[in-house]
Amino acid sequence: MTIDIIPTIADIFEAHARIKPYIHRTPVLCSSSINSFSGCSIFFKCENFQKVGAFKFRGACNSVLSLSEDEAKFGVATHSSGNHAAALALAARIRGLKAYIVMPENSSEIKKLAVKSYGAIITYCEPTLEARESTLKKVVSETGASFIHPYNYSGTICGQATAAVELIQEVPGLDIIMAPVGGGGLLSGTAIAAKALQPGIRIIAAEPENADDAYRSFLSGKLMPSINPQTIADGLLTSLGTLTFRIILDYVDEIVTVSETSIINAMRMIWERMKIIIEPSSAVPLAAILSHKLEPAGKKIGIIISGGNVDLGNLPF
């Protein structure tokens, strides 16, 4: 599978069949009090309960299991400070492959530990994109491992799309699906799957104002990466890739942005009302609804809760 191919719904169904034995079928939860606050019916697809605590495991698992014997024989590699690193490490272990992970040396201890616990080989680098990419290049050339991109890669996108497939199968008649957008793997997969399975559905992405490259790129039609963005939604610091941007231009209906305060308030509301732990990135779509960035009245809205990995020692409330 090359990096440039826009996946089809058939690819996504294939991915789902491939990863089903290894992923959790995560629950779809509702909250009557959040529904009254927001004036709509929200169905939360809870990928915070996914393995490694995030949807990222779906994409990593599909990418690793899709490799040919030949592509897989020297293992897999990536650079990531967060959920994709752990997801790839676990996916590689499932297939019995080596995983080489390039991590910025300032990654959180808990994330380093998680990656190690899955048996991956970590190479630390300076915390810059240049250092991450050059270190990865070196690791790949020394080991022959296959690079698995965290989002700008068909195999990854197909895997991420399977959360929306499960949501739509479980909750018929959704008017809108919302997902947060960082690199765009989750959003682009969600959009392809949802438009294929339910053509009239609207796809609305939500993004922090402080990391609004997808919003600006979508409006201008040109890829406009963020430079050094700062947001509490640490899963959304990445900018769109070439492939995810093309898909988003074609399949997404709208991108809205939200303030940092609204993200924290929405996160707190989900923690308090639903008794589940979600990471700040996952609160961004609800923040958009509660800040009246769309017109949700009476609508049935699906939201992909992207993950639940937070540092409990450093909470915003």
Next chain:
Amino acid sequence: MTIDIIPTIADIFEAHARIKPYIHRTPVLCSSSINSFSGCSIFFKCENFQKVGAFKFRGACNSVLSLSEDEAKFGVATHSSGNHAAALALAARIRGLKAYIVMPENSSEIKKLAVKSYGAIITYCEPTLEARESTLKKVVSETGASFIHPYNYSGTICGQATAAVELIQEVPGLDIIMAPVGGGGLLSGTAIAAKALQPGIRIIAAEPENADDAYRSFLSGKLMPSINPQTIADGLLTSLGTLTFRIILDYVDEIVTVSETSIINAMRMIWERMKIIIEPSSAVPLAAILSHKLEPAGKKIGIIISGGNVDLGNLPF
């Protein structure tokens, strides 16, 4: 139903049928990482997802729905600073009754708001047991409302027992059921239900060392209330009642105590690994397992997670 009657499994099944339309059937969750840490298979019955965020709704709902027309006609009353207050307020609203709640004036704002939001009439009092009881007496004599005791009451105990009924029906072959113990309503109901449904099962209660009246009373055979106990497990500050103590003496196999640090560590482990929000009281049974207060090796253990109402602005980590 008088205060002195020890409920039977038939009473508990009746309670279950009565409250089923109004309660959530809460999920039973497992965590493979917590199982590896603890060396046993733990099945968490998640009453943190129950209405009002705690098992207390089961008991309050059963008590309110069990009242005769005559007993119900002037409404219901109780004193409580916490979950029972909200649970009774909601249960009363479901039956269309007035609820009179005596709350200590220093109760948390969020709990006052919750009780108000269910339409209850609150009377504030000094934060002492004497003031609570005398104020309640006054309210009851002025209104004619029926007093619903938070734990020392057959109707309440039967309702709390239904969580264990669901757990045992869903997970056959448990070796042990654990519950935290405060006033003993949850523990005594759990014990009666579990011993009836699966006679060989062991019932082990867990209690904070800092509020160990049940432990001391169980060992001595005499009711020995705690005086002004201080523990982070704020749901377990109450001492056993006369009825719950009789049941516990007859039906419970063992009571173990745990340190404050072990409660915080177990709570954090559940938050981090399971991505669910539980209150400190709910972490007490896992704290006992992780502190080697029982021999869990290879056992199948059910734990009732009592609730998820925590003040996010005041976390212990």
